[in-house]
Every structure is written in structure tokens, then in C-alpha cells.
Amino acid sequence: MIRVCMAIVLRLMLLMMAALAPVMGAAQTPLRIEITEGVIEPLPFAVPYFVASDDAAASYGARIARVVADDLSGTGLFREIPSSAYISQITNFAAPVQFADWRAINAQALIVGAVQLSGQQLTVQFRLYDVFSGAEMGNGLQFNGTVDGWRRIAHKVADTAYARITGEDPYFDSRVAFVSESGPKNDRRKRLAVMDYDGANVQYLTDSTDLVLAPRFSPDGSQLIYTSYETGFPKIYVIDVGRLQRRVLDQSDATMSFAPRFAPDGRSVVYSLTQGGNTDLYTLDLGSGKRTRLTNAPSIETAPSFSPDGRQIVFESDRSGTQQLYIMPASGGEARRISFGQGRYGTPVWSPRGDLIAFTKQNKGRFHIGVMRTDGSEERLLTASFLDEGPTWSPNGRVIMFARESRGAGGRSTLYSVDITGRNLKPVPTPDGGSDPAWSPLLR
Amino acid sequence: MQNMSKYVGILTTQLDFRMTRFLRPVVFLSVLALAACNNAAGTSGVGAGGATAGAAGTAADPASPAYFQQAVGDRVLFTVDQAVLSSQAQAVLDGQARWLTANPDYNATIEGHADEQGTREYNLALGARRANAVREYLIAKGVAANRLQVVSFGKERPIEICSAESCYAQNRRAVTILAGGLTG
Known part of the structure; x- marks a missing residue:
């Protein structure tokens, strides 16, 4: 019945x-x-x-x-x-x-x-x-x-x-880039890795000599852009996932560049550049090498992410006094704040469908992964733990993967996924610890 | 036969297995010798927190990096989400400025750090603010700007690993790492 x-x-x-x-x-x-x-x-x-x-x-x-x-x-x-x-x-x-x-x-x-x-x-x-x-x-x-x-x-x-x-677009035939972590908290070793979305076929792209952070796929899935301390300073690199050839972007001395992401057309990247202790957002045109400054403020501007149509950028800034989310045109200019709940908001990521922003929220000593509409309405927290961080969207915008770090001296970072309804929270298996996941587009 | 004939119009997808062209783990080229030096200095200063051994002498020698690290003090601490130098921090940096003025053969890289209570990118930017606050202070006290570099490690390099304020307080730091010296 x-x-x-x-x-x-x-x-x-x-x-x-x-x-x-x-x-x-x-x-x-x-x-x-x-x-x-x-x-x-x-x-x-x-x-x-x-x-x-x-x-x-x-x-x-x-x-x-x-x-x-x-x-x-x-x-x-x-x-x-x-x-x-x-x-x-x-x-x-x-x-x-x-x-x-x-x-x-x-x-x-x-x-x-x-x-x-x-x-x-x-x-x-x-x-x-x-x-x-x-x-x-x-x-x-x-x-x-x-x-x-x-x-x-x-x-x-x-x-x-x-x-x-x-009736939804699918996402199983996809890959996830992440940072593979081993060793104790005060001697953490990090390597770039790529695997199938379900944790199979792990491939390491770097060894653990240099600290590496936050890989992100190019729109066609063939390249990763990431941050490495190879020179002793954080710099942005691009690596070809198939051939493992890599190059540094924006080689300027004694400055820090980090938090890069590709534009949806793959022709430019947006990232943070730190000069004189101040962090602002820039884009770099990959064809011409031309750098454009998008923000110019004494506050911290970082963690930028393009809208799927490439016309806007969501980012975090502490210009109001605490870390909050803002949206501005992709060419820079006036930004509007979209996060108004309690606590601090960071690491915004625009959904591939364009309708939602995923973020990390800190409130009352807890961390959450959440989503809100692009005008900041309908905020929903999907997770809660000692430290959840860094959401990434499945290619169809139905599932979010993120990193969860456990508390204390033995703390370890593990990848998790959760449906955007908040259901089906579960760990994603990796050989060692994992952080900074980045979901690829659907493979072809 | 009927089933087979239904297959005539079937969509055939030819998969291109890019993943099969992956190479096995790669050992990258060694970094530049200079960068390796910087890294080594950074690791010993941050990770071990003890004396820097070497030809430059012991803590008894006021011109030694060990003296700088132990007697002068190589680090200052910050409150949560702040890059303001306390009076205690300023006293340490006054000593650093005097030492650097008296020992012009040494350059320094100031490493800024954050505790684990924060997102990765924000903590990188926060660590840069802290390192820069130290650099600006040392410059104001007479150290040549071109002798001082800054870098932030955000929350990537904690020295204390408990998840409590006693550890966080030690991790919210800026450490002045010497480079150069008699070998330079």
C-alpha cells in the first residue's frame, strides 16, 4: 500500500x-x-x-x-x-x-x-x-x-x-582537487592531489616539499590554479593536470598573492595580492598579462569567486569591522554587502546554477557551512562543528564538499559532503587527511 | 533481433580518458638555493623555537642570531583578530631594532601567523597585517626598509597545537627570522 x-x-x-x-x-x-x-x-x-x-x-x-x-x-x-x-x-x-x-x-x-x-x-x-x-x-x-x-x-x-x-544535471563523472594532509598539526605536510568525486583514483600532483593551498579547476578541467610557497612566499601557480607542467603567474617580488580562481571563460583569474600588509583583489588577463586592481581599501579583501556568467564577483572583506560577504561587478567598483546575520562570513563560492552563494560562517565559537541567495536572503546553515571550512559546489549545484577539522592536539582535517538541503552529510574517503576541496566541472 | 535493431540509433559516447595520461608522483626541481636558505631559517625558527646553532656563535655572543632569538626576543604576540602592537611587543621590537642597527650584516624576514580560529584566506591576510605592523615599527626605529621582508603563513604553521586560548595566544605571532650575517 x-x-x-x-x-x-x-x-x-x-x-x-x-x-x-x-x-x-x-x-x-x-x-x-x-x-x-x-x-x-x-x-x-x-x-x-x-x-x-x-x-x-x-x-x-x-x-x-x-x-x-x-x-x-x-x-x-x-x-x-x-x-x-x-x-x-x-x-x-x-x-x-x-x-x-x-x-x-x-x-x-x-x-x-x-x-x-x-x-x-x-x-x-x-x-x-x-x-x-x-x-x-x-x-x-x-x-x-x-x-x-x-x-x-x-x-x-x-x-x-x-x-x-x-530531472537534474548529473555529477558523478567528475573529479575533485584537494590538498592531501599528513603529519601532526605543528608539522603538517601538504600535497596537491586529484581524485574521482567518490575518492577513487587519487593522483598526487606535487610532493610535500613546499606548502600548497587551495587548488581550483579551470573551466575546462584541464588545469588547476593554486598557491605555493615554493619561493618562500605565497605565489600563484597554474599546473596542467594531465602533463603536470606548471608555471608561476604574476611574478612580482616580495609580495604575496593567493586565493586565485579562474573566470568562467578561463581567460582571466581573480585573486588577492598583499602589499604593505594590505590585501586587495585583482584580476589578471592570462592572454595579455595585464593586471587590474579591483579594490583599493585598507581592509582585507580576499576569497573572490565569479558568478557563472562572469559578470560579478562575490568576496569577503572586513571593511565593516568584521569579515562579511560582498558582491561587486567583475570589473570592480561599488560593492554591496549581502551577509547580515550574526557572526563572521568567509570563503563565498557562487553556485554553478547562479542562484546561491555557499560560505563558511563563524559564530559563537562554531563553524558552519551555509548557503544564501545572492541578495543575502534565505540563509540556511547546513553543518556545524568545531571547524568546517571552504565549500565547493558539485557541477550540478546539488551537493557541497568542504573540509572539517577536528579539535585538539590530534586535530585532523577530513573532506565531507552534504546535500544543499542539509541532508546526507558524510565523509569523503581520502588516503590521508584532506582540505581545500575543489570540484571539477562534469567531465566530457 | 528487435532489441538489436533498437541499438542502431543509439547514442555512442566515446570517452576520452584524460586521467590515464597522469604521471605518477613527481619530484619537482629543487627550489633556488636562496629560497632554500630562507625556508631552512624559517623552519628552525618557527618549528623548533630553540636556539639557532651554527658558526655565528651562541647566545652568549651578543652579535649572534642565538642571542637575538633568546635574549632580545624574536617574536611578538597579538590579541584575537588584531594586528596592533602592545606595549610589551613594542619593547621587544625596540630591542630588535637596536640589534639590527648594531648588526647591519643581517637582513630579516618577518613571518606573520594566526591561530586556527579563522578561515584560511582571511588568516593569510591577517598574518600579513601583523608582519607588516612589525616591519613598519622597525623601520620607524631606524632599520632600513630594504633589509626587512614580510611573509604570512596564516594558520598553516602553529607552534602550539592544543585547541585552547593558551595555545592560540602563542600562535598569533610575528617572528623575525634573520638571514645573511657573516656568510653573506
Whole structure:
């Protein structure tokens, strides 16, 4: 009975959605999660092992199904039905699905796939079914790639299912740059690292010789901009993620530059420059090397982030006496304050959808990750701890990753993620400690 | 057959696995020798907090870096979120200015630091304010501006690691690190 009600609710949501907004092709089917609403019951789904063409392909069939299931379950919006509950098995990708067997175990979505291995080449096909209507959602898809990219193929499968069921843009096939941390607090070693969004495939881009901070992806995901103390002073570097070639930007002596981010068109960067103890914001045109000063005040101006259309910059300043958030035109000029709650606000980041600003808030000895609209209204705190800091947005603007440092002499920094509804707070696994996460765009 | 024919119109996505071109961990080129010197000095001064050993002598020698560090005092402390020099701090810096005037072979880098109660970027800027306050004071007391550099480490280099005010008070500091000297 509950299942029937759930299906009816989903149908109603679909009708409302269809009336309110034009959405993707998946909207014709009743299987749907509307994730901007309040608390929802996770949608039960099944992902049997992908059918393998031979024994060599079988291990990929099992592993791909596992990653797809973990991606979907990890959102908190879906609940995997364990294979031990299955009544029928999928042994032939082309055979008709016995929907009654999947309805009986309350699988509302069913993902069926096939894997072929030819040398180092992997071919993966899959179909997504709405079990209760007995219909396929969208067309079957095929992905080709080399075997060492099997996880990306799995993420692409999960992305497709997520997008078709939720109507949202996906985010599983993405990477996260971060600072890998080891050693005690008074001898912390930091290295630049990049991994898949779920913590797999960690790659280190630097050793721990020099202190490195806050990597940020270029809009195409091919480069990272970050701060390094290689010369003894903080300077901004750009590193090519694939080839590991790097160069310093804005080589001026005896000044500090830090907190860089790319503009959405990738042609310029915004950052902080400190001269005479005073920190202001600048942009640097990467083509011409021309530097433009955006702020000129004795206060601290730092942590800038562009709006997705590149026309505005949100940043933090203590010009009012405490750390607060401001928005100004990307060319500089008059800034308007947007944070007015209690406490201090820092590290603002504009959401990829353009509608929200994520930030770090300090109030009464606690740290929070929160979001507010770009006019400062509807502030919501998503987390609270001894020290939460440095939010970064998933490519679809649904999830925020940040760093949480534990208290005391044994304090350690760990990556966490949380849905922008405040649900589904969970650690992101890294080999050592982690800080300063930066989510990449969706890979292509 | 019907199923197979449905595949004719299927979208085929050819993935380009950029990640497979990653190289394994890379050891970067050594930094410039000068920078290495600065780093080494910074590490010993900040991390160990003890005497700087070396050819320049011991704390008994008033012209030695060890004397500067221990007898004169190489650091001043700040209150929360402030870069104002207390009278106690000014007394220490008066001693630093006299020492630097008497020992013109030495240059100095002033490192500004913050405690962990703050966001990373803000603390970098705050540490720079503190280091600059020390630099301005020393210049006002007669030390040549071109002998004094500043750098901020924000909250990246605490010397005390508890999460309590007793430790935070020691971490909100500006440390004057000597460079050069008899070898220069």
C-alpha cells in the first residue's frame, strides 16, 4: 500500500513539475524524484551485475554495477535493493525483463547492462526501466572506452540514470582537487592531489616539499590554479593536470598573492595580492598579462569567486569591522554587502546554477557551512562543528564538499559532503587527511 | 533481433580518458638555493623555537642570531583578530631594532601567523597585517626598509597545537627570522 502511495506521490510530483517547468525527455514517465522538496523516502532500485560476454568481462560487469549502485545510493535519494533479495537474475541483456519479479521486491527502478571486452577495449550497454509501468526510461546507451577507464563508464551510466529520474544535471563523472594532509598539526605536510568525486583514483600532483593551498579547476578541467610557497612566499601557480607542467603567474617580488580562481571563460583569474600588509583583489588577463586592481581599501579583501556568467564577483572583506560577504561587478567598483546575520562570513563560492552563494560562517565559537541567495536572503546553515571550512559546489549545484577539522592536539582535517538541503552529510574517503576541496566541472 | 535493431540509433559516447595520461608522483626541481636558505631559517625558527646553532656563535655572543632569538626576543604576540602592537611587543621590537642597527650584516624576514580560529584566506591576510605592523615599527626605529621582508603563513604553521586560548595566544605571532650575517 505504501508502495502504491509512493508511486502516486511521484506521479503527482511529475504532473506538477510538468506544469511548472519544461524538463528533459524523462518527464513522460512516472518514475521521478523531485529533490528540491522536503524530506523524501529514498527510491528503491536494483542494479544486477552487468551481463558479461565472457569470463574476462565478468569482473567488470560486477564492478561497474557496484559503482553505479554506490553512486546512486550515495546521493541519499536512492536505496539499493541487495542482490540477495532478487527473485530473477538478468542473464541475457536482450531478453524481455520479468517486471513482476522486480515489482515483487519493490524495485522501482531497474538498471540492466551488458559488458564486452575486446583486448583493452570495453563496451558497455545499459537500459533503465521504470519497473511499475514496465517501460524503459529513455533509450539504451552504449559507452566505449579502455579498461582502465571502467569507473568513468560506470559513473556515466549512473549519471544517466540520475538525470533521467531526477530531472537534474548529473555529477558523478567528475573529479575533485584537494590538498592531501599528513603529519601532526605543528608539522603538517601538504600535497596537491586529484581524485574521482567518490575518492577513487587519487593522483598526487606535487610532493610535500613546499606548502600548497587551495587548488581550483579551470573551466575546462584541464588545469588547476593554486598557491605555493615554493619561493618562500605565497605565489600563484597554474599546473596542467594531465602533463603536470606548471608555471608561476604574476611574478612580482616580495609580495604575496593567493586565493586565485579562474573566470568562467578561463581567460582571466581573480585573486588577492598583499602589499604593505594590505590585501586587495585583482584580476589578471592570462592572454595579455595585464593586471587590474579591483579594490583599493585598507581592509582585507580576499576569497573572490565569479558568478557563472562572469559578470560579478562575490568576496569577503572586513571593511565593516568584521569579515562579511560582498558582491561587486567583475570589473570592480561599488560593492554591496549581502551577509547580515550574526557572526563572521568567509570563503563565498557562487553556485554553478547562479542562484546561491555557499560560505563558511563563524559564530559563537562554531563553524558552519551555509548557503544564501545572492541578495543575502534565505540563509540556511547546513553543518556545524568545531571547524568546517571552504565549500565547493558539485557541477550540478546539488551537493557541497568542504573540509572539517577536528579539535585538539590530534586535530585532523577530513573532506565531507552534504546535500544543499542539509541532508546526507558524510565523509569523503581520502588516503590521508584532506582540505581545500575543489570540484571539477562534469567531465566530457 | 528487435532489441538489436533498437541499438542502431543509439547514442555512442566515446570517452576520452584524460586521467590515464597522469604521471605518477613527481619530484619537482629543487627550489633556488636562496629560497632554500630562507625556508631552512624559517623552519628552525618557527618549528623548533630553540636556539639557532651554527658558526655565528651562541647566545652568549651578543652579535649572534642565538642571542637575538633568546635574549632580545624574536617574536611578538597579538590579541584575537588584531594586528596592533602592545606595549610589551613594542619593547621587544625596540630591542630588535637596536640589534639590527648594531648588526647591519643581517637582513630579516618577518613571518606573520594566526591561530586556527579563522578561515584560511582571511588568516593569510591577517598574518600579513601583523608582519607588516612589525616591519613598519622597525623601520620607524631606524632599520632600513630594504633589509626587512614580510611573509604570512596564516594558520598553516602553529607552534602550539592544543585547541585552547593558551595555545592560540602563542600562535598569533610575528617572528623575525634573520638571514645573511657573516656568510653573506
